Amino acid sequence: MSRRFTPKVVTGNALIEGDAVWLTADDRWSTDIAEAELIEDEAEADLRLLFAQGQADRVVGAYLAEARRGRDGPEPVHFREAFRTRGPSNYAHGKQSELSANG
Amino acid sequence: MYTYSEFDDRFVRERVAQFRGQVARRLDGSLTEDEFKPLRLMNGLYLQLHAYMLRVAIPYGTLNPDQMRQLAWIAERWDKGYGHFTTRQNIQFNWPKLADVPDILDALADVEMHAIQTSGNTIRNVTADHFAGAAADEIADPRPVAELLRQWSTDHPEFQFLPRKFKIAITGSPNDRAVTRAHDIGLRMVTRDGEAGFEVIVGGGLGRTPMIGKVIREFLPRADLLPYVEAIVSVWNLLGRRDNKYKARIKITVHEHGIDEIRRLVEERFAEIRPGFAGVDQAVLAELEAAFAPPALRSAPQAAYDAAYRTDPLFRSWADTNLAPHKSPDHAIVTISLKAHGATPGDASADQMRVLADLAETYGHSELRISHEQNVILPHVHRADLPAVHAALKAAGLATANIGLASDIIACPGMDYCALATARSIPIAQEIATRIDALKIEHEVGHLKIKISGCINACGHHHVGHIGILGLDRAGVENYQITLGGDHTETAAVGERAGPGFPAEEIVPAIERIIFAYLDLRDRDDETFLDAYRRLGPAPFKAALYPAEKERADAA
Numbered sequence: 222m223s224r225r226f227t228p229k230v231v232t233g234n235a236l237i238e239g240d241a242v243w244l245t246a247d248d249r250w251s252t253d254i255a256e257a258e259l260i261e262d263e264a265e266a267d268l269r270l271l272f273a274q275g276q277a278d279r280v281v282g283a284y285l286a287e288a289r290r291g292r293d294g295p296e297p298v299h300f301r302e303a304f305r306t307r308g309p310s311n312y313a314h315g316k317q318s319e320l321s322a323n324g
Numbered sequence: 325m326y327t328y329s330e331f332d333d334r335f336v337r338e339r340v341a342q343f344r345g346q347v348a349r350r351l352d353g354s355l356t357e358d359e360f361k362p363l364r365l366m367n368g369l370y371l372q373l374h375a376y377m378l379r380v381a382i383p384y385g386t387l388n389p390d391q392m393r394q395l396a397w398i399a400e401r402w403d404k405g406y407g408h409f410t411t412r413q414n415i416q417f418n419w420p421k422l423a424d425v426p427d428i429l430d431a432l433a434d435v436e437m438h439a440i441q442t443s444g445n446t447i448r449n450v451t452a453d454h455f456a457g458a459a460a461d462e463i464a465d466p467r468p469v470a471e472l473l474r475q476w477s478t479d480h481p482e483f484q485f486l487p488r489k490f491k492i493a494i495t496g497s498p499n500d501r502a503v504t505r506a507h508d509i510g511l512r513m514v515t516r517d518g519e520a521g522f523e524v525i526v527g528g529g530l531g532r533t534p535m536i537g538k539v540i541r542e543f544l545p546r547a548d549l550l551p552y553v554e555a556i557v558s559v560w561n562l563l564g565r566r567d568n569k570y571k572a573r574i575k576i577t578v579h580e581h582g583i584d585e586i587r588r589l590v591e592e593r594f595a596e597i598r599p600g601f602a603g604v605d606q607a608v609l610a611e612l613e614a615a616f617a618p619p620a621l622r623s624a625p626q627a628a629y630d631a632a633y634r635t636d637p638l639f640r641s642w643a644d645t646n647l648a649p650h651k652s653p654d655h656a657i658v659t660i661s662l663k664a665h666g667a668t669p670g671d672a673s674a675d676q677m678r679v680l681a682d683l684a685e686t687y688g689h690s691e692l693r694i695s696h697e698q699n700v701i702l703p704h705v706h707r708a709d710l711p712a713v714h715a716a717l718k719a720a721g722l723a724t725a726n727i728g729l730a731s732d733i734i735a736c737p738g739m740d741y742c743a744l745a746t747a748r749s750i751p752i753a754q755e756i757a758t759r760i761d762a763l764k765i766e767h768e769v770g771h772l773k774i775k776i777s778g779c780i781n782a783c784g785h786h787h788v789g790h791i792g793i794l795g796l797d798r799a800g801v802e803n804y805q806i807t808l809g810g811d812h813t814e815t816a817a818v819g820e821r822a823g824p825g826f827p828a829e830e831i832v833p834a835i836e837r838i839i840f841a842y843l844d845l846r847d848r849d850d851e852t853f854l855d856a857y858r859r860l861g862p863a864p865f866k867a868a869l870y871p872a873e874k875e876r877a878d879a880a
């Protein structure tokens with residue numbers, strides 16, 4: 222019995238900065254998961270992952286992470302992925318500081 | 325103070341230059357990540373959840389003020405203004421950019437530091453008693469031997485591709501502050517007929533399969549140390565399971581073959597290679613012993629100490645909690661807590677690092693130590709200087725009087741940084757310490773070790789905590805499992821699982837219930853948590869942890 226495919230995003234870490242990035246539908250890498258392409262088809266997900274793994278000059282360790290459709294775009298499902306969208310909880314470092322600085 | 329030989333310096337500089345080339349080739353695309361990853365790991369560079377992380381070795385936990393200042397400078401210049409001291413006596417920088425790492429490594433080399441062999445299947449940074457060279461209960465300073473082991477293992481051709489990583493810990497005192505029983509090899513100095521030697525312990529380790537090390541040799545003369553350790557590593561190098569990384573550590577080899585068989589093989593191998601050690605190692609050791617000669621301690625009246633102790637309650641509390649007996653009775657070993665209530669265990673800001681460096685220079689014979697408990701030590705301070713040291717620490721937010729108490733928590737980076745984590749550990753430590761501070765009970769509770777790991781790899785030593793906490797992922801929710809009765813000292817024990825885990829919002833009240841249960845259960849004020857646990861067994865502590873179950877059982 223095959224499990225039902227759940228929606229995914231392609232994510233990894235930027236080569237130089239090391240921070241979490243997500244693949245967009247127009248083949249960019251965004252530091253904001255809301256800009257990511259939400260992939261709802263399994264075959265398509267595999268193709269997009271292959272594409273990401275070919276971007277070794279920009280991104281390290283690309284993988285498929287579960288995501289769901291949110292109001293502003295894809296949102297993480299697992300708490301680990303949620304932390305990757307924010308940064309650590311002990312200091313306002315990482316993405317959460319960039320977001321508050323920009324917002 | 326020991327300083328690098330020219331050979332060391334050249335070796336480290338060459339490695340930095342090589343790595344600079346490798347980073348450049350990675351950035352221009354001529355190296356793939358698969359090719360580059362082992363190279364960066366050899367230089368201590370990990371890729372974590374939010375950024376790269378650089379792990380820098382602090383051999384046997386010893387630093388001088390210039391090194392500490394350089395760490396401060398690196399933290400400000402290339403990181404976010406702080407560093408994290410770990411249970412392996414390393415420092416980790418959590419935010420370096422890949423392109424900057426070669427410059428950071430050069431800056432480290434300027435003060436004779438590096439990040440080599442902080443990763444990979446090699447012999448890792450040799451850890452030691454953080455009171456080495458100072459403790460009243462010490463037989464001899466273990467650091468010359470630790471340095472000898474470091475020189476022997478660094479780039480040792482036979483030991484670069486071991487079945488798995490290999491960790492050695494050493495203490496010069498029979499009272500084990502270096503967790504020697506939870507290392508691949510533990511060396512605990514003991515005496516026999518007036519001669520100092522080592523009890524050799526093998527096959528300890530935490531992680532997925534926690535094991536307390538077994539004694540392979542009750543007494544090893546100091547002169548035999550290197551050949552004996554080499555014999556152990558080479559027996560394991562042959563027998564160790566390379567087929568399964570979870571079975572590759574020497575603890576599994578010892579478990580599978582039995583300590584008696586391992587002992588037989590090691591003694592056999594030792595007899596073979598011993599003649600090859602023609603005394604060069606002993607000549608080197610003699611030089612190292614001279615390099616680690618104790619500082620010239622002064623003798624002076626301690627009236628200033630006595631006056632402060634009488635009149636200043638904050639100072640008194642700090643002195644009672646954070647000082648340890650020094651070999652010289654008019655000196656003290658000062659442990660500086662990096663565990664201010666609510667702060668991240670083991671973190672120091674660049675400014676704090678500079679204060680520590682200045683204090684070491686002014687009052688501490690230019691010596692600093694990092695403990696596996698993530699605190700900083702000034703090993704040699706004259707008692708008359710303690711009030712001044714305390715005042716300076718207070719001004720820098722470093723005067724927390726909690727060493728060995730419930731809020732002096734070991735916590736690994738957990739899922740706030742670590743890519744391997746299954747849950748967070750830092751916020752749990754912060755919340756427990758904050759709660760304990762609010763209750764104002766830790767001085768009454770006394771000696772209590774709480775240790776937290778964010779996954780089964782157990783970098784936070786949870787198995788050997790009196791109270792251990794392990795963060796897990798249970799169906800997509802952070803869940804915390806409690807173990808009780810662990811012990812990291814010479815009477816080492818692995819804690820027992822108390823029962824089902826707790827969600828994050830219930831773990832702090834659960835810890836609070838155990839602590840209050842202990843206060844009710846102890847038969848004297850000075851019966852420690854661990855003693856009470858050993859006397860009573862887990863049942864009354866479990867009853868406090870799981871009151872609902874107790875009610876159900878009572879009703880049935």
Ligand code: SF4
Pocket residue numbers: 736737738739742743744745746777778779780781782783784
């Ligand atoms: S115990 Fe696990 S989560 Fe914590 S630092 Fe080690 S590997 Fe990371």
